[in-house]
Amino acid sequence: MLLRVTDRGLWCEPADCYIDPWAPVERAVITHAHGDHLRWGCDAYLVAEPGLGVTRQRLGAIADRARGVPYGAPNTVNGVTFSFHPAGHILGSAQVRVEHRGEVWVVSGDYKIDPDPTCEPWEPVRCHTFVTECTFGLPIYRWPAPEVVTAEINSWWRANADAGRASMLYGYALGKAQRLLAGLDPEIGPILTHGAVETMTARYRDAGIALPPTTYATLDHRDPTWSRALVLAPPGVDGTPWARRFGTAAAAFASGWMQVRGARRRRGVDRGFVVSDHVDWPQLLTAIAATGAERVLPTHGFTGPVVRWLREQGYDAEALPTRFEGEQDDRAVDETPDTTTLSADASSSAP
Amino acid sequence: MKEFAALYDAIDASTSTSAKVSALVHFFRSAPAADAAWAVAFLTGRRPKRLVRAPDLRRWAAEAAAIPEWLFEDAYAQAGDLAETITLLVPAGHDRSDDTLAAWVEQRLLPLATLDAPQQQAALRQAWQQLHGTERFVFNKLLTGGFRVGVSDGLVVRALAEVAALPTDVIAHRLMGQWEPTSAWFTALTRAETTDADWSRPYPFFLAHPLEQPLESLGESTAWLAEWKWDGIRAQVVCRRGRVMLWSRGEELLTGRFPEVEATCALLPDGTVLDGELLAWGDDAPLPFTALQRRLNRKRVGRALLSEVPVRLIAYDCLESGGVDLRSRPLHERRARLTTLVQALPTGAAVQLSPEITSASWSALRDARAEARAQEAEGLMLKRRDSVYGVGRRGGDWWKWKVTPLTVDAVLVYAQAGHGRRAGLYTDYTFALRDGDGLVPFAKAYSGLTDAEIREVDRFIRAHTREKFGPVRTVEPQLVFELAFEGIQESTRHKSGLAVRFPRIARWRRDKQVADADTIDTVRAMLRASRTSS
Numbered sequence: 001m002l003l004r005v006t007d008r009g010l011w012c013e014p015a016d017c018y019i020d021p022w023a024p025v026e027r028a029v030i031t032h033a034h035g036d037h038l039r040w041g042c043d044a045y046l047v048a049e050p051g052l053g054v055t056r057q058r059l060g061a062i063a064d065r066a067r068g069v070p071y072g073a074p075n076t077v078n079g080v081t082f083s084f085h086p087a088g089h090i091l092g093s094a095q096v097r098v099e100h101r102g103e104v105w106v107v108s109g110d111y112k113i114d115p116d117p118t119c120e121p122w123e124p125v126r127c128h129t130f131v132t133e134c135t136f137g138l139p140i141y142r143w144p145a146p147e148v149v150t151a152e153i154n155s156w157w158r159a160n161a162d163a164g165r166a167s168m169l170y171g172y173a174l175g176k177a178q179r180l181l182a183g184l185d186p187e188i189g190p191i192l193t194h195g196a197v198e199t200m201t202a203r204y205r206d207a208g209i210a211l212p213p214t215t216y217a218t219l220d221h222r223d224p225t226w227s228r229a230l231v232l233a234p235p236g237v238d239g240t241p242w243a244r245r246f247g248t249a250a251a252a253f254a255s256g257w258m259q260v261r262g263a264r265r266r267r268g269v270d271r272g273f274v275v276s277d278h279v280d281w282p283q284l285l286t287a288i289a290a291t292g293a294e295r296v297l298p299t300h301g302f303t304g305p306v307v308r309w310l311r312e313q314g315y316d317a318e319a320l321p322t323r324f325e326g327e328q329d330d331r332a333v334d335e336t337p338d339t340t341t342l343s344a345d346a347s348s349s350a351p
Numbered sequence: 352m353k354e355f356a357a358l359y360d361a362i363d364a365s366t367s368t369s370a371k372v373s374a375l376v377h378f379f380r381s382a383p384a385a386d387a388a389w390a391v392a393f394l395t396g397r398r399p400k401r402l403v404r405a406p407d408l409r410r411w412a413a414e415a416a417a418i419p420e421w422l423f424e425d426a427y428a429q430a431g432d433l434a435e436t437i438t439l440l441v442p443a444g445h446d447r448s449d450d451t452l453a454a455w456v457e458q459r460l461l462p463l464a465t466l467d468a469p470q471q472q473a474a475l476r477q478a479w480q481q482l483h484g485t486e487r488f489v490f491n492k493l494l495t496g497g498f499r500v501g502v503s504d505g506l507v508v509r510a511l512a513e514v515a516a517l518p519t520d521v522i523a524h525r526l527m528g529q530w531e532p533t534s535a536w537f538t539a540l541t542r543a544e545t546t547d548a549d550w551s552r553p554y555p556f557f558l559a560h561p562l563e564q565p566l567e568s569l570g571e572s573t574a575w576l577a578e579w580k581w582d583g584i585r586a587q588v589v590c591r592r593g594r595v596m597l598w599s600r601g602e603e604l605l606t607g608r609f610p611e612v613e614a615t616c617a618l619l620p621d622g623t624v625l626d627g628e629l630l631a632w633g634d635d636a637p638l639p640f641t642a643l644q645r646r647l648n649r650k651r652v653g654r655a656l657l658s659e660v661p662v663r664l665i666a667y668d669c670l671e672s673g674g675v676d677l678r679s680r681p682l683h684e685r686r687a688r689l690t691t692l693v694q695a696l697p698t699g700a701a702v703q704l705s706p707e708i709t710s711a712s713w714s715a716l717r718d719a720r721a722e723a724r725a726q727e728a729e730g731l732m733l734k735r736r737d738s739v740y741g742v743g744r745r746g747g748d749w750w751k752w753k754v755t756p757l758t759v760d761a762v763l764v765y766a767q768a769g770h771g772r773r774a775g776l777y778t779d780y781t782f783a784l785r786d787g788d789g790l791v792p793f794a795k796a797y798s799g800l801t802d803a804e805i806r807e808v809d810r811f812i813r814a815h816t817r818e819k820f821g822p823v824r825t826v827e828p829q830l831v832f833e834l835a836f837e838g839i840q841e842s843t844r845h846k847s848g849l850a851v852r853f854p855r856i857a858r859w860r861r862d863k864q865v866a867d868a869d870t871i872d873t874v875r876a877m878l879r880a881s882r883t884s885s
Binding site for chain 1: 363364365366416418419421422425426429430431432435436439440770771773774775802
């Protein structure tokens with residue numbers, strides 16, 4: 001096995017390095033900067049070049065341990081060649097291609113095929129073994145066209161603005177928030193941000209991603225145009241004093257889980273917009289077919305049904321027990337909570 | 352159908368009652384009367400009888416979605432709602448139907464009952480092709496019989512009252528009892544004249560609030576009339592035009608089920624409406640609720656059961672006498688009228704007066720409440736003597752003061768995933784008590800935990816599953832919860848030999864281990880104690 005799971009992560013033995021390790025290791029190859037894939041305390045981090053800014057932001061005090069490599073550029077360690085390929089998940093997200101003596105593995109990290117103006121589009125990479133996420137690996141998850149959802153969000157915002165109330169739009173601070181932001185129509189009103197969103201948005205702008213203007217809403221910030229504003233914030237702030245001071249704002253949550261009514265009702269928000277940075281069921285099957293892989297190892301998500309389905313289709317398939325999202329094969333948890341900072345150690349050094 | 356789907360979306364998308372009412376008003380004003388009639392029927396919880404067998408429906412939906420049945424079942428387990436699962440899985444077609452709600456219900460949905468299975472399958476496939484998004488969800492909801500949306504009957508009544516420019520009481524009364532949702536019915540429902548209430552209809556039931564404040568805050572105890580809070584079935588008997596109609600609080604006509612009660616009611620003067628409780632009755636005291644349950648599901652009652660489990664109507668209010676609506680008269684006046692009517696009945700009649708409990712002082716009432724369980728009662732009712740008989744649950748005048756529930760500490764042993772808002776979370780629990788060295792399953796409970804606790808217990812269950820039997824997981828016995836319940840009965844249907852009434856979770860006892868949980872003997876002792884005190 002070119003890659004196998006150890007107690008520290010997905011290990012490539014001949015190169016002695018780990019992909020998205022969950023414990024401190026010497027050499028980490030990182031698919032993207034979300035908390036369950038990028039963890040504190042490794043000696044060296046290798047990431048795709050466009051994601052260097054957000055990675056360093058999250059590493060804080062140890063930012064200088066991260067190094068960027070352009071998409072497609074080979075990097076050879078002990079005869080094992082690693083390269084990054086766009087995953088379409090968030091800015092700088094990558095699939096990791098690993099080649100050793102003619103055998104090719106691809107680790108998807110998190111990915112989506114839907115177009116997203118804030119990151120490079122996913123591209124299929126041919127391989128023998130495909131390690132894939134399957135967060136939404138059930139056929140009830142089929143995303144509506146992104147432009148349709150974008151239009152829904154803008155018309156929800158406009159209706160709220162016309163009714164004189166602010167719109168709270170909850171989405172993860174890294175990736176989801178910037179993708180949402182890119183689709184907002186700044187003609188409707190001002191766009192305010194929570195600190196976690198603002199910080200990551202600044203890194204996106206540094207990387208040359210064009211985004212509508214935003215205003216960082218500090219706790220003492222007062223704005224007479226609030227009633228027309230859209231406020232972008234991470235879901236965790238719902239109900240906090242920071243969120244409450246916007247008064248009787250309408251609230252919406254943007255997530256793939258919003259596809260199911262029960263999950264929407266559980267959130268207790270007025271609206272749920274189906275926006276996900278993961279593949280839905282049809283995209284998952286399309287991606288797997290496009291890799292040409294004979295062996296598929298689903299990691300986090302609905303691994304049970306996905307493995308069974310793939311086996312029925314003639315694939316050699318087996319679940320790979322990683323700690324990305326923990327054990328959640330049949331679980332209705334929310335998408336990875338994005339805590340922005342990596343750990344207690346890192347939080348002191350992050351702004 | 353589009354308009355009704357839009358109404359559904361508007362209700363579903365909002366958590367504000369005024370927004371919901373205005374969406375309803377808009378719909379009732381613009382929809383054809385036939386559509387409005389069906390909408391009222393569905394929104395107030397009336398639903399078609401089962402039209403299609405559920406296993407057939409699932410198989411056909413899986414086929415239409417071109418996925419194997421096991422994958423359909425996995426998807427259903429995650430979505431937690433059959434109608435929604437079908438809506439999400441079956442691909443939409445190209446042709447769309449512009450038919451009205453009434454046309455869909457009358458020409459497509461209800462006729463399914465008359466078709467054989469292959470015809471049903473073909474009809475459903477065509478329907479799924481022609482309906483998109485919420486329209487399809489609504490159709491599937493009607494098909495699967497569980498139509499629920501975030502509006503109470505009260506909001507529907509408010510909206511209809513606004514549309515008809517009538518008081519809500521009038522609309523509420525017109526919605527009581529049995530009616531057919533036709534365009535003529537809807538027109539009558541919103542008509543301005545108010546003297547037309549269908550003679551067979553019961554009055555809307557007046558409900559009490561649970562008493563949470565101290566008794567003394569209610570003022571003088573003598574201003575209150577106290578009675579037992581009976582643990583039976585709330586019912587209204589309507590005697591008009593020489594007929595007797597017995598209605599349950601669920602507005603179901605109970606005709607034929609309690610012949611002894613109906614026979615007695617036939618002796619009441621015409622133009623009488625009484626409110627009371629149906630109870631299984633022994634010599635001079637109520638039998639446990641489980642006895643009444645034996646009578647409940649029988650449309651026709653045999654002679655043996657009639658003599659074994661006789662039923663009485665324990666009357667506590669008189670809403671109409673001599674054909675005159677007395678609801679706006681004070682309770683003491685209605686009670687006097689009721690007493691006269693009941694006392695005129697022959698001795699041993701199946702209608703009796705719910706006895707008044709002395710309310711000379713609050714402490715006397717506290718003592719009485721302590722006796723409630725021995726009386727097979729759930730507690731006391733406190734009604735202000737000068738109160739009118741209102742509509743729905745209106746605060747201030749009627750209180751229910753239940754006995755303190757019995758509690759035990761029990762161990763979580765099985766869990767099952769919930770539905771709807773709790774889809775995909777393990778929320779339906781079975782609890783066990785200690786029995787020697789082992790554990791014996793004792794009660795199921797679904798409510799009482801906060802959302803945060805539910806999530807935490809869900810995580811525990813997933814991490815500590817021993818076995819899966821279909822949807823049920825056996826869980827390592829570690830977590831202890833305090834269960835509250837209202838009463839205990841012996842039961843041959845339960846492994847523990849005991850059945851409890853209204854079990855729910857009082858709190859999570861994080862401080863307790865399995866060894867600290869109560870034993871089955873403790874509960875048996877509670878059962879004995881409740882008997883000997885009577």
